[in-house]
Amino acid sequence: MKPKYKRILLKLSGESLAGNKKQGIDFDTVAKICEPIKRLADEGAEIAIVVGGGNFWRGRSSGSMDRTRADHIGMLATTINALGVADSLEALGVDVRVQTAISMRQVAEPYIRGKAIRHLEKGRVVVFGCGTGNPFFSTDTAAALRAAEIEADIVMKATMVDGVYDSDPKLNPDAKKYDHISFYDVLNKDLGVMDSTAASLLKDNDIAILVFSIEDPDNIYKAVMGETIGTLVE
Numbered sequence: 619m620k621p622k623y624k625r626i627l628l629k630l631s632g633e634s635l636a637g638n639k640k641q642g643i644d645f646d647t648v649a650k651i652c653e654p655i656k657r658l659a660d661e662g663a664e665i666a667i668v669v670g671g672g673n674f675w676r677g678r679s680s681g682s683m684d685r686t687r688a689d690h691i692g693m694l695a696t697t698i699n700a701l702g703v704a705d706s707l708e709a710l711g712v713d714v715r716v717q718t719a720i721s722m723r724q725v726a727e728p729y730i731r732g733k734a735i736r737h738l739e740k741g742r743v744v745v746f747g748c749g750t751g752n753p754f755f756s757t758d759t760a761a762a763l764r765a766a767e768i769e770a771d772i773v774m775k776a777t778m779v780d781g782v783y784d785s786d787p788k789l790n791p792d793a794k795k796y797d798h799i800s801f802y803d804v805l806n807k808d809l810g811v812m813d814s815t816a817a818s819l820l821k822d823n824d825i826a827i828l829v830f831s832i833e834d835p836d837n838i839y840k841a842v843m844g845e846t847i848g849t850l851v852e
Contacts, residue, residue: 622844625664625738627765628655629758629775632673634832635699641673643702651776651832652706654839655743659712663842664738666768667745668761669703671695689753693720696757700747701725713742719751719760731767738768758812762819773825774841775812776832781849782811796849804851811851826852 630651633640637647659665674695677688700716707714715737716726726747727733737744749760758775765773779787780795782804787793801821804811811817811829820827830837830848840847 619843621658621661621663621842623663623771623842625768625770626658626666626842627761627768627770627773628665628667628838629761629773630667630669630699630703630832631777632670632695632699633778634776635669635702636673643673643699645702645706648702648706649709650835651838652703652710652712654836655707656710656712657839658842659741659743662741664741665743666734666738666764666770667700667703667743668749668757668764669696669699669745669747670757671699674698686753689749693748693751696749697722697726697747700745704745707743707745713740714745715742716745716747719746719748734764735768756813756816758816759819762812762816762823762825765825766819766823770825773820773827774838775827775829776838777829778832779829780831780833780847782809782829782851784809797846798850798852801851811849817851820851826850 635643635648637644671692675692677692697718704714704716717729718726719729721728734744746764749757761773782796783793785793801817804817828841828848828850830841
């Protein structure tokens with residue numbers, strides 16, 4: 619069975635890489651996340667990954683620090699995660715490249731759209747670090763931007779919840795889960811799938827997003843192969 623989607627932008631939160639440690643990188647957890655990515659790459663899927671940095675740093679929790687500087691620290695945190703994911707993929711035999719939106723040539727390639735697409739066409743997994751390279755933009759927005767640039771078929775957002783709800787399921791036991799919802803409803807109901815900039819960018823470029831739980835890493839494989847999980851926003 620072939621993957622339902624040929625070119626995927628996978629968004630991984632920093633928290634998903636921390637496992638039960640809640641901070642830093644738990645490489646046992648990362649290895650489990652990378653296993654289905656390898657299986658998909660072996661089956662011909664073209665996979666790009668955007669990583670967050672919340673397991674090391676959250677700019678919005680930096681108190682009185684200058685916002686631009688706080689966001690730059692966050693970009694460095696995403697680079698740590700990108701290198702960690704790349705190392706785990708390489709340990710599984712996956713050909714991988716890390717590209718960063720801020721130049722740091724000693725540790726990663728600079729982000730170049732054409733080069734990223736060429737890597738994907740050659741079967742390499744590309745991991746994007748440093749978000750968009752600009753303060754005031756989230757890594758969700760970076761995922762939307764990179765997805766548009768590389769002409770991804772879909773954005774897969776792996777989260778700590780199993781989809782999109784009409785309210786916080788942790789606070790409301792009666793929260794309703796959506797199987798399918800429009801970007802219009804996401805934006806107008808402020809459902810918190812991702813920030814409005816990212817949602818608007820995906821909507822304007824007609825790129826769907828699938829939100830699903832990473833607690834079972836095999837959901838990555840299932841989602842790309844077309845199984846019905848999570849919430850599809852389009």
